Amino acid sequence: MAFTISGAFSAMQKRLDWFGVLSLGFVTAIGGGTIRDVLIGNTPVTWMRDMTTPLIILGTGIICITFGRYVKNFKVALFLFDTVGLGLFTVIGIQKGLAIGLNPGICVALGTITGCFGGVLRDMLLNNIPDLFRKDKEIYATVCIIGGTVYCLTIKIIPEQIAESIAILLICAIRMLAVRFKWRLPAARQ
Amino acid sequence: MAFTISGAFSAMQKRLDWFGVLSLGFVTAIGGGTIRDVLIGNTPVTWMRDMTTPLIILGTGIICITFGRYVKNFKVALFLFDTVGLGLFTVIGIQKGLAIGLNPGICVALGTITGCFGGVLRDMLLNNIPDLFRKDKEIYATVCIIGGTVYCLTIKIIPEQIAESIAILLICAIRMLAVRFKWRLPAARQ
């Protein structure tokens, strides 16, 4: 839901039509998981197998179009949703990688792709350089990589569910600190 | 063929070289079907299995480069080709989805992707915001969604071939009316 809202609002800023706004919401929400599924050959991709996800996204998109200005007032709630979503997506991505026996390092990459690349697709479609790669934007992928690495390290020694919760909480905590104190990665000088 | 011509002309407007024009023609023609095939795991993707499609696209692209100005005189013919193609692509996309047992709602999305996302790839490669999502461009996806929905509803009660013809005719009719009367989806206000 939070990812849909982010996509839908970016689309509205560029003054796209209704179909454009719904599409961008959709792509932002399912883009990361779709790229992951395609890369590991998990097809038909996850969102096609069950109507729940598409319907939630569609509903969220319609709410954004109808109550646009109102939804914006829930900035804090949206940020929390987005952060929990980021943690959840990262862990799910890693689990799918581990399930087919990939190297943990690759799985962390898969988790990061799941969490972050919906936004990359959104920015590509809207003709922007992806926020994910820009030095003036908040760190985002770095948070997934740290949380994901911790998950891969802890899962071998503690029960899966506890490792899951720790990773998600860690991702939320670091991201909140990063946003609060405006942590940025330095630009790479040429 | 019509999709190839659309891609090739967009590329010529940006003054790409021959290889660029042929590539853009190719991507516009097979992009939608390729994304569909990749999403449902129908690989190697369709255009790789048979040389007919690639050769037709290549031939069309070469004609565009050689007789560019002349081809433009057939505006009405091109529009008709494009419209019939849109209907056909949509129905084929839906059929591939139904064949592997996907939910009809997802199949309509697959049909729309097949019909429309070649143009999205074209616009992404040429560094434009996709026409498909813009409020100042004609409705395009909406036509596929309506035609596709009708197809999915009618196919259960009438023979497949009749349902096919109705859907394609409907897509053609709505699109012609939409272009004639300049129907637009409203922009989503922020």
Added chain:
Amino acid sequence: MAFTISGAFSAMQKRLDWFGVLSLGFVTAIGGGTIRDVLIGNTPVTWMRDMTTPLIILGTGIICITFGRYVKNFKVALFLFDTVGLGLFTVIGIQKGLAIGLNPGICVALGTITGCFGGVLRDMLLNNIPDLFRKDKEIYATVCIIGGTVYCLTIKIIPEQIAESIAILLICAIRMLAVRFKWRLPAARQ
């Protein structure tokens, strides 16, 4: 390595952050092979199955960030690496296509995609029209197509390893001549 460096430097020019530079290096290096694998259904994609490639790319990216100005002094070495890489990638792409029984014409396309589409993804992510399609840039895909065609023709009559070497040498030779004498494909006039 050469492809990683090309991606990393393009990212630095746009002043991306560290994560952005590493990501762009990664995408440029594995993008072409990934698109090929996804199109033919060879999943999980190649770079996920073995840590060697990702680690080499990561190391190269870190070197670029740390010693940026210094790396640039090796222009000639980089160009040679890039050219050999282009030839190698093209031949590998063709072999993967032939191995699953695709038409040689399609295999040449697959080889060209493997060699060139990492750079296309790089340019799409950085919000540029792909160099590959531009008339003011060196010919690049054309070299792959010529070398690939020769490979497909010779492989039937001479041993595979000799055909391989000839194709790679041919690609290197043509590319060097093309760069030396500034060969360009003409723009397609409209």
